[in-house]
Amino acid sequence: MSAGAERWIDPERRHRTIVKVCGLTRLQDAHAARRAGADWLGFVVHGDSPRLVRPEVASNILTTLPGAVGVAVMVGVGPDEALALARRADAKRVQLHRVDPATWPADFPLPAVFAVPVTAEGLLAAPLPPAPHLVLLDADDPLRAGGTGRRVPWDAAREVAAARPTLLAGGLDGTCVEEALEAVRPAGVDASSRLESSPGIKDHAAVAAFVAAVRRWDARQPARS
Template identity: 35%
Template sequence: MLFDAETYQTCTTRKGRSRVKICGLRDVEMANVAVDSGADAIGLMFYAPSPRYVTPEEASRIAAEVKGKVAIVGVFVNPAAAWLDEVLARVPLDAIQFHGDENDEFCRQWGLPYIKALRLRQGEDYAAVSDAWPGASAFLVDSYNPDAFGGTGELCDWDLIPEGLNCPVMLAGGLRPDNIGEAITRVKPWCVDVSSGVECEKGVKDAALIRAFMREVDNVSGD
């Protein structure tokens, strides 16, 4: 599983529903909104081309504020080993999310649970693909875009999500307050991952949208 027992007890704030990761946070204020709204994890983006990129300095300030309240996930795309080492030396991550072409051996070597992103498109045998990452703690299923590794706001084709994956599914891709209820009802994911769907403009999180998203997650689970 994504969290060890101690982190699970600390960070899973509400039982009986899909967990929630608010990804692409860039400041302490919105991180606190995510915590106060009941999110289980936050994502910090360490991929420089992304509009949600944070420096290790910025990330360390956010982590210092919310450590122990939510799981802190670092998001990387084909990172150099030296870059990962630098981030890990400065930011107390609980897990790493890989969105590029990283293989299982590379993903395992950092000593943290890791999430592997699968960008869904027709014609791929994802049950077989998943076997290439036996060390993954979860698979994040996202929409495919040839020009971006994620965060596009494009709705994932839920019918392409494979059955029989060897670890839990995190659902991403175009999730918003107005469709998260249907997404959870249809897919029943272990975790949902939202970024652009709670932004007022690209890369800028909106407190009202975060709260609305969390309310809808709770509503569909009956909490």
């Protein structure tokens, strides 16, 4: 991982897989994710989603979790709006869907994760952002930006993850994430819909199983200096 990319990843997370639980809407679900050991908590604060919450809701939840890394997830926004939404949410990072990374300012003050959809044939449906921004690979869907529950072709994802820090999303849960990690070896994994009992409502047992599976895989890996 390049030094430029490393500055966008929490130093204490560089040597283990980042776990992001996304689509949070309720205080008790965010607390369950933190208890399970999730590193990043994702809140959809802009876009057409059943998991959409007002930024202030995310802020209220995050203030009860000192040290939590909140990620403000948004669709089709410009830099000014993205920063304003993230500030209102008290988020430390932004995750951008359907945003052209070429238009994003290099001096944007918050770390950004750019979502890149991947087709069923393994083709990238959007350009990769420039370094040091993180890449989020998720299943391509013309109607929904994330939360589809469908897998990304892992062979295509591995090619991207081998070249730069990448978060893998798409159909992940505790039953398959170890296999995904072995196949792709991303910097992190992101799950939402497969951890739910209904849209926006997390199944706490599924969240715990997801995080535990990631940590089992981490524990089997050689120590990294």
